Amino acid sequence: MEDARVGLLEPPRRLPPKYFYDARGSALFDRICDTEEYYPTRTENALLARHAGEIMGHIRPRHILELGSGTSRKTRHLLRAREARECGTVYWPFDVCREVLEETGESLVEEFPWLEVNPLLGDYSAGLAHLPRPADGCLYAFLGGTLGNFEEPEALKLLSELAFRMSPADRLLLGVDRVKPTSVLQAAYDDSQGVTAAFNRNLLHVLNRELEADFEPEAFAHRSLYNEAAARIEMYLVAEAPQQVRVGRLEATLRFDAGETILTEISRKFTEASVTRLLARAGLAIERHYAPDNQYFSLLTAVPQPDVHDPVI
Numbered sequence: 319m320e321d322a323r324v325g326l327l328e329p330p331r332r333l334p335p336k337y338f339y340d341a342r343g344s345a346l347f348d349r350i351c352d353t354e355e356y357y358p359t360r361t362e363n364a365l366l367a368r369h370a371g372e373i374m375g376h377i378r379p380r381h382i383l384e385l386g387s388g389t390s391r392k393t394r395h396l397l398r399a400r401e402a403r404e405c406g407t408v409y410w411p412f413d414v415c416r417e418v419l420e421e422t423g424e425s426l427v428e429e430f431p432w433l434e435v436n437p438l439l440g441d442y443s444a445g446l447a448h449l450p451r452p453a454d455g456c457l458y459a460f461l462g463g464t465l466g467n468f469e470e471p472e473a474l475k476l477l478s479e480l481a482f483r484m485s486p487a488d489r490l491l492l493g494v495d496r497v498k499p500t501s502v503l504q505a506a507y508d509d510s511q512g513v514t515a516a517f518n519r520n521l522l523h524v525l526n527r528e529l530e531a532d533f534e535p536e537a538f539a540h541r542s543l544y545n546e547a548a549a550r551i552e553m554y555l556v557a558e559a560p561q562q563v564r565v566g567r568l569e570a571t572l573r574f575d576a577g578e579t580i581l582t583e584i585s586r587k588f589t590e591a592s593v594t595r596l597l598a599r600a601g602l603a604i605e606r607h608y609a610p611d612n613q614y615f616s617l618l619t620a621v622p623q624p625d626v627h628d629p630v631i
Contacts, residue, residue: 322529323568331572332581335467336441337521337528341417344388346517351391353513355505358463361615362493363392366461369608370399373619374457376606377489380407381452384459385442387411390422392461396491397430410450412438443472446479455487463495463615466550466586470596473586477600484622490602492618496609497587500544507542507551507585515540518555521582530566537561541579549592553583590616601625 325333338347351359374396382400384393390411400407409426413419419437426435438449458480465473480490507514518540522533538555545552557574564571588596593616594604602620609616 319529319567322525322565326565326572326580327568327570329578330581331579333521333525334443335583336414336443337524338517338582339388339413339415339418340520340524340527341415343517343520343524344415344418346513346520348389348391349513350509350517353509353511355509356514357502357506357614358495359392361610362461362463362617363395365493365608365610365615365617366392366395369617370395373491373606374399377457377619378455379457379489380454381410381456382407382459383410383412383438383449383452383456384461385412386460386462386464387413387419387422388462389418390426393459394426394429396457396459397426397433401430401432406432406434408434408436408452410436410438410452412440412442412449414439414441443468443476446476446483449483451483456484457489457491458484459491461491461493463493463585465492465494466588467583468586469584470586473596474600477597477602481601481622486622486624488622489605490618490620492597492620494588494593494616494618495585496614496616497549497589498612498614500546502614503544503551503587504542507553508540514542514553518553518582522555525565529568532564534561538580549587551583551585551587552581553585554579554581588616593618598623 321334325331350356411419416439423435423437426433519535522535525531526533537558539558541554541556543552557576557578559576562571562573597620601623603623604618605621606619
């Protein structure tokens with residue numbers, strides 16, 4: 319709740335994207351992934367389908383711990399590749415939505431009877447100190463380009479904390495979106511069916527329920543734009559008329575002018591050089607790099623560098 323207090327009470331207003339992901343938000347995001355315009359999931363999924371066997375054969379993890387697991391759609395490629403080697407695996411899905419974790423865990427055990435699933439409920443952006451540290455080799459999966467939702471200092475802090483936790487036998491499997499033509503990026507975050515707009519407004523439904531607020535979601539428009547200087551998509555909710563909103567749990571009334579915005583998500587885009595620099599600063603070195611012919615997306619495996627000490631604060 320503190321991040322809502324800090325982000326909402328004074329303009330410019332902003333909220334972390336974790337507020338998207340209740341059960342409805344997760345379902346809407348799955349629909350976004352199926353839209354014609356949203357290339358990231360389709361591209362990353364194809365890379366995993368093509369290379370999961372090689373990745374799992376090389377790493378041979380006893381454990382897979384996934385940050386922001388959602389419905390674990392793409393993770394199934396890794397599990398199928400692991401199953402083909404007839405090796406037991408423990409899967410630790412880590413997510414903010416209890417309902418999605420429970421439903422996904424049940425479906426995974428039904429699909430992979432040999433799999434042990436240990437759901438972890440929480441917010442990885444708040445730190446990793448309470449996560450288990452599995453022995454016998456762990457693959458930490460951070461897929462979907464989610465790293466791009468963090469500002470540079472936050473991304474560095476998260477990655478360096480992860481590197482500090484990793485043993486030499488552990489690996490990070492990271493998916494990052496790449497810089498590409500603005501028209502492609504813009505369309506991906508403003509699809510013609512309006513699914514992304516519904517997903518964006520769903521954040522207000524979550525605030526109404528969790529913070530006892532009285533937002534009118536349809537009184538806010540969805541807007542996305544590509545900030546070329548910062549190499550990132552920015553997604554906003556825009557007040558379409560002057561209005562005020564009571565937020566009970568914050569004991570506050572928010573007043574919006576027409577056109578005033580709430581920044582609900584950033585999605586940074588990387589070059590091969592920029593992601594390599596970021597990982598190196600965090601104490602991680604790229605081991606393998608998979609990308610499609612158009613270089614729209616990167617799937618990387620990374621190892622902790624031997625001189626990793628304390629994580630960046």
